[in-house]
Amino acid sequence: MKKLIYLFLIVLSFSACDNGFEEMNVDPTKPTALPPNVAITGIQMYTAGTSYVASLFYHMGVVMPIMQQLNCTSYTWEYTRSQDARFFDEQFPSSVKGIVDLVNNLEKAEGPFAETDLAIANVWKVLVFSRLTDAYGDIPYSEAAKGFIEGIRFPKYDTQESIYADMLRILEESSNILAKGGENSFGQGDVVYGGDTMKWKKFANSLMLRLAMRMVKVDPAAAQAWASKAIDAGVMESNDDIAYMRFESTAGYGGVFGPTVNPISRSFASRFGNQVKMAGTFIDFMKERNDPRVSVLSSTTAGETDFDLQVGQPNEDRSRTSANSKPNMKIFGGLVGWSWFRSEGNYDAPFFFQTYAEVELMLAEAAYRWGLAGGDVEDHYNKGVTSAMTYLKLYEAAALTQAGEATITQAQIDAYLEENPFNANEALKMINEQYWVASFPNGLETWANWKRSGYPELVPQEFNWSETDGGIPRRFTYPATERANNPDNLQEAIDRQGDQLTTRIWWDVN
Secondary structure, X not given: OHHHHHHHHHHHHHHOOOOOOHHHHOOOOOOOOOOXXXXXXXXXXXXXOXXXXXXXXXXXXXXXXXXXXXXXXXXXXXXXXXXXXXXXHHHHHHHHHHHHHHHHHHHOOOOOOHHHHHHHHHHHHHHHHHXXXXXXXXXXXXXXXXXXXXXXXXXXXXXXXXHHHHHHHHHHHHHHHHOOOOOOOOHHXXXXXXXXXXXXXXXXXXXXXXXXXXXXXXXXXXXXXXXXXXXXXXXXXXHHHOEEEEOOOOOEOOEOOOOOOOHHHHHHHOXXXXXXXEEHHHHHHHHHOOOOHHHHHEEOOOOOOOHXXXXXXXXXXXXXXXOOOOOXXXXXXXXXXXXXXXXXXXXXXXXXXXXXXXXXXXXXXXXXXXXXXXXXXXXHHHHXXXXXXXXXXXXXXXXXXXXXXXXXXXXXXXXXXXXXXXXHHHHHHHHHHHHHHHOOOOHHHHHXXXXXXXXXXXXXXXXXXXXOOOOOOOOOOOOHHHHHHOHHHHHHHHHHHOOOOOOOOOOOOO
């Protein structure tokens, strides 16, 4: 995998040099693009995060504290525009550049794999851009990363509404192609599905369902229509269909700062590892319901995973020390040892892009709203909760389990569902509260679903330095790099949409 990453980086770097010297610089005897099975590896890894640094600052230092899953004890950026631009600056030169180049090359390719390869690449393209537009709203899309391909140095910003329309079109077309079951050339270079075309088809439709559910408030009719298409075409059916990837247990390119290690795990192992704790809101929600996931997701700084010992740092307490520390919580690096996510230092821990649990919970909501997916809301809800607990066993292959097991038994799940039965009168609340837990630690997805559903009902934190007038941020703000490099197109987007932390993107309506 390391060699694939090196090749990807070399081609990515040289393809960015579009200063009018193409003819002089091209050697006609050598290829100008990576084979698809090599290119896809680097693109997938960079989508998870180019390095721990960027992920640490925007993901663990901003998004997950916003969602009160984590609490940052010494850095306070959540309600100010400070680190939120890092996601934009991270993804456009890496995963966006890579996937746009790959799609462009595959559109011109011929041979028995060309059609299926392109469909798979387009599904990944939707994943990459959907994460960005859900965070920023209007972004460069139709002209993004086409400096080398078409000489577009200053890409326009497309409206989120038009981006969504195109992404849904792409997913439908790709799903229809993948449903034919044709072979592809990705093989093991595809570190998510290993070249399994049918799993890619299910992923395409599951992403379609995700995008459809985003639109439930801004365009309910379209949301229902696209959700119905996705379900009829076939979404994920079990944890075997989860879209995830595993990193390397030892540092590769760039060492522990590079893309071959899990960026979240590396973040916890860094200086933030002792300064970002499991949030009280998140831990208390689970403990109040006797949720067995508490002991899988968190441990004390002493490595203890016993349910009763887990303590989330109160969200209102942002100090480095607290009188509320428990005797068994040892001081670590000068900080009170509140529970933290058990991925610290486990560089090969999996990174999840979309889970079957999320899909089942969306099916539960689709059943509740429109009678889709068989109309049995409770059945889908129970399947969502069950799979959200059972998929955690995927952590067992990583060193995450050095402090205990990651498998939750069926008996534990049955006891949880019996103690916390589904209540049809609170269907949307219960479904999306479970989504909040099930999507941990994919903070970007948690945040997007919270914005569109309103659940869980979080109480905003209070900061003297807040830029949100007491509200929880609704989006990331554009980076300073765009103000310098693409000012005219950026200003057009700002004039049309706005650029505040409280600005609501297209589908995020009251």
